[in-house]
Amino acid sequence: MHKLLRLAAAFPLALAAVALGTGAASASTVQHQRVVICHGTLNKPGVLAGTYRRDVVVVGVCFVNGGAAVIRGDLILAPGSALNATFAKNDVAGTGKSSLTVRGDLEVGSGAVLAMGCLPPENTCSDDPTATGQNLVRGDLLASHALALIVNASTIRGDVTVSGGGGGVTCAIPNHGIFKELQSPVFSDFEDNTIRGDLSVSGLRTCWFGALRNHVRGNLSDIRNTMADPDANEVLTNVIRGSIACFNNSPAVQFGDSMGSPNQVRHRAFGECGFNVRQPNPSPNGPLTPISIKI
DSSP states (O other): OHHHHHHHHHHHHHHHHHHHTTSOOOOOEEEOSSEEEEEEOSSSOEEOOEEESSEEEEEEEEEOOSSEEEESSOEEEOTTOEEEEOOSSOTTTSSSOOEEEESSOEEEOTTOEEEEOBBTTTBOOSSOTTSOBOEEESSOEEEESOSEEEEESEEESSOEEEESOSSOSOOSOOSSSHHHHHTOOOEEEEESOEESSOEEEESOEESEEEEESOEESSOEEEESOEESSTTOOEEESOEESSOEEEESOBSOSOOTTSOOOOEEESSOEEETTOTTOEEESSTTTSOEEESEEEO
């Protein structure tokens, strides 16, 4: 886990450095009758900033680094696109804060990458390692066969549903795309978020996945996910008002080297996250510790 968390911490900064290394990013949005399209490339990403009264579609690569971006409709990441919303300060003008607010749903398409929110010092903000980058989605966060989701310190008022996706059961660095530029394996991570609905991750095939220190008012489910890193699937230190269910994962939910604590669950706990399940904390030789405890 420690290696992947270092990558998670470096991800926003590295992505910004790759993009800005060949010149400053410039706004690139096109107004259509029903939607706004933000388009760009890794070397010259588009910028979302200001208020949009329509749905917004990300095509290619876009950043939220020009101040507050408020989308009154849905935000849709087209297949193969990427959105970097990990800025805590406006590094275009050098003043104010950058943030993302989506009043509808946030939909992440096949092969797309979402990086949203950051916390110091574990998850370095792209432009201010001492600040906190917070974002808000008033609807649902829905990902279908997305490549990666790295979501931290954000509030989602609806459900978070991740179905399928990932870069395959490997920790090899891809030979194309954003993760090649970052020299990082593909991974997904949810940390320090407030989720008012359910958090559900199923069918993910990737190098590493974790869900740590989230406050979930609904249920949490971690089902049929397969990861290449033997230290993966650290679903820990979450506070869950509903129930938790973890089934058919490889590896099974574990403490790994996270130094995390048991999930605190108000209702019921099933499978790998059951109240009767104990795992070494830390692995492999630490004391046996419950994965979940009842509150």
